[in-house]
Amino acid sequence: MKIAEFARDYRSDDAIYWYTKPCFLHQLINKALHWDSVMASYTFCYFVIDLSVRIQEMAMDTKQCHNSPFRVYRGSIICREEVEQLSVGTLVATRGFFSTSKNSDVAKQFLAIDPDTNMPPHHSIEDKQQFVLFKIDVDYIRSPKIIVADVSSQSAVPEEHEMIFDIGTTFIIKKVAYDSSLKIWFIYLESSSEVDRLNFRYRLDTRTRLADTPAMVLFGRYLSDVSSKNREALEYFQRLLRSVTVHNENRPQIYFSLARIYRVMGKYEHAIHYYRCAQLLYRRTLPQSSLGYGCSLSGLGTVYSLLGDSARALSFCTQAMIIHQHCLANNHLEIAMNCNRVATAYWLCGNYAHALLLLSRSVNLYKQNLPTDHPCKAQSFHIMGLVHSSLGKCGQALACYKTALNMRESMLGKDHHLVAFTCYRLGLFYANQANTKSEALQYARRALRIMQARLPKNHPDVKMSMKLVENLSQQH
DSSP: OHHHHHHHHOOGGGHHHHHHSSSHHHHHHHHHHTTSSHHHHHHTHHHHHHHHHHHHHHHHHHHHHSOSSEEEEEEEEEEHHHHHTOOTTOEEEOSSOEEEESOHHHHHHTTTOOTTTOOOSSOOTTSSEEEEEEEEEEOTTTOTTOOEEEOTTTOSSGGGOEEEEOTTOEEEEEEEEEETTTTEEEEEEEOOHHHHHHHHHHHHHHHHHHTTOOHHHHHHHHHHHTTOOHHHHHHHHHHHHHHSOTTOTTHHHHHHHHHHHHHHTTOHHHHHHHHHHHHHHHHHTTTTTHHHHHHHHHHHHHHHHHTTOHHHHHHHHHHHHHHHHHHSOTTOHHHHHHHHHHHHHHHHHTOHHHHHHHHHHHHHHHHHHSOTTOHHHHHHHHHHHHHHHHTTOHHHHHHHHHHHHHHHHHHHOTTOHHHHHHHHHHHHHHHTSTTOHHHHHHHHHHHHHHHHHHSOTTOHHHHHHHHHHHHHHHHO
């Protein structure tokens, strides 16, 4: 009945009312935005846009009506592993719309706290599900661009005094405390000017890199790059490829996207096939497609690096760099990425001096254009670790690996497959040092655990990690 009512009565201006209405919509939207259902994200995209627009409109009135700073509250029941990852000073971002209340008692209701005893249902700090009360301070002076709206006037439940933060709102964790008597975690979040600066630079980076990418392709890449849902992204692009005509202008980008996914999944022959398909189509429209043509060449070079074919890797990556230097600005991020790819090829060839020169250039370019801990910058330090390790400079190699790991954990999360790659290298590093076998086994096991969760069972890196763990276990 409620679905039929929504289909009959919904209007764009009523998005907030329907979102706050106790029915199916709120749960489905947040489930979709948290990627439990990939296709649901696409299905609900129009409602998500409507809601985001309304929140942004009401945020302007909220800013005028509320004295800053002010505090809002959110009661949540989340898994213990997620709570353990929340540490002071960490930057966190909302994956969906983030509902809060100006009234702490309302937030406590979502924790099933008894209003008379002020106690939640009996549970332990060891339980899988933990009770968390977020206390969020908003200061428009420190964070003038934050988007939060007091939606009470349009809410289906106005007595909840609800305030909603837009998708992707970021906070800094200021304090994490556990109250053993109440059995509740208190987590203090704060908006800041640093968050605004990072948001601006990320948006600038995204617009620069994806300005010419059609929406249908962006959606699939988001599935793969952000949510690590490679299998779902693969199915999406395969379906998309079947639906477009032979001469569709987006076909080269679809081939390129398929190649990238196959590369991450360790299916290198498939990746080479689709990179070559993209390369051939881009070549037909040169010079307009120089950027895409160069990216398809660098993609081929990356695959050959993974296969250990240093000659082909160096050839393709160098060609890509030459093309991009002719069609892009000197400080374009693609130039920095090319430096990393060519440096990797030089490392494979044993030309460590050239590799370090290129890596130094890429780090300088990233410093000019990206936030401190951006994943692309982490890749530069990861490759530096490879080079210094090959040179026998153990101290510098370890420092580079640790820097890369900290950056990747900070921006990608502790269970991302790129985090696993650096952990694997740290495992190898410690395995070759005296009296550090326990550290080596710790990193190797962590790498294997993440890879088994994120990559196909027959992925080459999973096999190498299993072998490393087996060897270290026998020595330990």
